[in-house]
Amino acid sequence: MCGIVGYIGEREVIPVLIEGLRRLEYRGYDSAGVVFFIDSRLELIKKKGRIFELEEEIFKRLPKGAKAPGLGHTRWATHGEPSEANAHPHTDCTKTLALVHNGIIENYQQLKKELKEKGHEFSSSTDTEVIAHLVEEHLKNKDNIKDAFFSAVSELKGAYAVCLISEKEPDKIFVARNQSPVVIGVGEGENFIASDIPALLPFTRRVMFLNDGEFAIVSREKVEVFDSKGNKIEREITEISWDIASAEKGGYPHFMLKEICEQPDAIKHTLLGRINLDTMEIDFEKEGLLKELFERVKKIFVVACGTSYHAGMVAKYLIEKDVGIPVEVDLASEFRYRSPLIDENTLFIAVSQSGETADTLAGLRLAKNKGAKILSICNVLGSTIARESDVVLYTQAGPEISVASTKAFTTQVIVFILLSLYLRRLFFNEDVSQKIKTLLDAPTKLQSFIERVRPDINEIAKRWYTVKNALYLGRNILYPIALEGALKLKEISYIHAEGYAAGEMKHGPIALIEENVPSVIVAAKETGIIYEKTLSNAEEVKSRRGPVIAVVSEGAEEFKRLADELIEVPLTSYELLPIFYVVPLQLLAYEIAALRGCDIDKPRNLAKSVTVE
Numbered sequence: 001m002c003g004i005v006g007y008i009g010e011r012e013v014i015p016v017l018i019e020g021l022r023r024l025e026y027r028g029y030d031s032a033g034v035v036f037f038i039d040s041r042l043e044l045i046k047k048k049g050r051i052f053e054l055e056e057e058i059f060k061r062l063p064k065g066a067k068a069p070g071l072g073h074t075r076w077a078t079h080g081e082p083s084e085a086n087a088h089p090h091t092d093c094t095k096t097l098a099l100v101h102n103g104i105i106e107n108y109q110q111l112k113k114e115l116k117e118k119g120h121e122f123s124s125s126t127d128t129e130v131i132a133h134l135v136e137e138h139l140k141n142k143d144n145i146k147d148a149f150f151s152a153v154s155e156l157k158g159a160y161a162v163c164l165i166s167e168k169e170p171d172k173i174f175v176a177r178n179q180s181p182v183v184i185g186v187g188e189g190e191n192f193i194a195s196d197i198p199a200l201l202p203f204t205r206r207v208m209f210l211n212d213g214e215f216a217i218v219s220r221e222k223v224e225v226f227d228s229k230g231n232k233i234e235r236e237i238t239e240i241s242w243d244i245a246s247a248e249k250g251g252y253p254h255f256m257l258k259e260i261c262e263q264p265d266a267i268k269h270t271l272l273g274r275i276n277l278d279t280m281e282i283d284f285e286k287e288g289l290l291k292e293l294f295e296r297v298k299k300i301f302v303v304a305c306g307t308s309y310h311a312g313m314v315a316k317y318l319i320e321k322d323v324g325i326p327v328e329v330d331l332a333s334e335f336r337y338r339s340p341l342i343d344e345n346t347l348f349i350a351v352s353q354s355g356e357t358a359d360t361l362a363g364l365r366l367a368k369n370k371g372a373k374i375l376s377i378c379n380v381l382g383s384t385i386a387r388e389s390d391v392v393l394y395t396q397a398g399p400e401i402s403v404a405s406t407k408a409f410t411t412q413v414i415v416f417i418l419l420s421l422y423l424r425r426l427f428f429n430e431d432v433s434q435k436i437k438t439l440l441d442a443p444t445k446l447q448s449f450i451e452r453v454r455p456d457i458n459e460i461a462k463r464w465y466t467v468k469n470a471l472y473l474g475r476n477i478l479y480p481i482a483l484e485g486a487l488k489l490k491e492i493s494y495i496h497a498e499g500y501a502a503g504e505m506k507h508g509p510i511a512l513i514e515e516n517v518p519s520v521i522v523a524a525k526e527t528g529i530i531y532e533k534t535l536s537n538a539e540e541v542k543s544r545r546g547p548v549i550a551v552v553s554e555g556a557e558e559f560k561r562l563a564d565e566l567i568e569v570p571l572t573s574y575e576l577l578p579i580f581y582v583v584p585l586q587l588l589a590y591e592i593a594a595l596r597g598c599d600i601d602k603p604r605n606l607a608k609s610v611t612v613e
């Protein structure tokens, strides 16, 4: 997820671009850049680091006579590590076209190969730069930017919001949108473009939204919108009433709620480019994960902290059941100080959203020194853990701002599901195409579920937000989900919440049951006998007058009778249970913390990334 801005009009172009980028920094902040005109030539300034570092660079160079149109970009790297060369804007060979992009071009490698064969020279390892050279190539047989731009974009597969300016037609900004947001701000004799509304609000509250597959040509006086076939279409102007602070959160009161609700989109991005839709095969080769990595693997260690550790626990259930390789899941802070049995037949998987967690990094280095192969699952490109791994699978969740991890967790689980299906195919030649189809349908199904269940959870939270203690109980692949639900509640509402294996209740914790200690119990019919066993645990709680908040399969009649609160979850595949059952627990924690007036995005004592022991 990156932030793009564009401006055309009479104002000082650089301050407009920087102001817009500052308001989009939550969308990405590993590098930034701007492009504008001086006289009739394009001038680029790019910098690795935060927006303020780009500002310092601009101040150093003090470009005289900078004028619009101009583009700006703040990057969240998906392809190509954070660096000045990989920062946007990117240009073509002639340096007379410049563009910024947000999204993932799935077919960029093929396009880049074809363009190189035609003599194009590339200066970055990004997918974005391919678009600039593709427009340049099409300009060879088109006499205007619009046709060349439209033709080039029609060759792209994946998600993109692209803005392009050109020395050939300096009075226009060319825009294209597919699956990545872009909004046009309408002014008087000036117009603005941005990935998101906050960047526009200092200048205008009148906006136009582009839909997937649409294009726009933005000049000072007008905005022309075209459909995917190039037909001109009318687009209404919307008046935005949000204040800037809530706009940065997409209208949500907290980043955490925004990130919970954007999990369907995040999962789409995690899947993007990893499934061949024609053959229904999973393809990790582009990311350097080759089947040879698994040839000698006799044991897998999954090592992580906090929420990422819970994702690792899910992986154990998936891989041992369906792949047959022993998986040991360990807290990094324990792993690093014990004597794990590791050799060259061990695969060590580090799971880390930030890629900077000190304990996880220490565990990785210990395993590497003992000869293990290192695979990491990270969300931040170029992070330390990513750089020290043999292979990295990125979750592509976009920046996770809230300290409480939500979309990072679900996208980590998605990566593990992809990995387990990939290994089932690799080792047993199993036909997993139906499982892959279920995976591809998950984002839409999850979106509907979130929309349906949010009001119910809001009501349930009102009845329970004053409790002092809570238990979260689950079994099998939902046991890590019980732990994760408890972690969410405790870290943002400060209620003491304890996750436990439901089968363990009789070995002690059941002594805690009393009327003001609710038990949140997760149980899915898809787990067969496990569901029945969990039902028995719920009855044990009820028989001791303990309240039960049941998060269970749709139509679970048995729980309807005994539960004090019921949250029904749509039926899905076994692999996807963690995704569908963690979301109601994330929402429950959020709503309770909101009612308690907690600082949800920045809970006390916590940091987003624990880079010290």
Ligand code: AGP
Pocket: 305, 306, 307, 308, 351, 352, 353, 354, 355, 356, 357, 360, 403, 404, 405, 406, 491, 607, 608, 609, 610
């Ligand atoms: C999760 O909500 C917490 N913020 C915390 O447990 C976090 O998951 C843990 O610190 C690991 O962080 P990482 O994924 O960046 O390594």
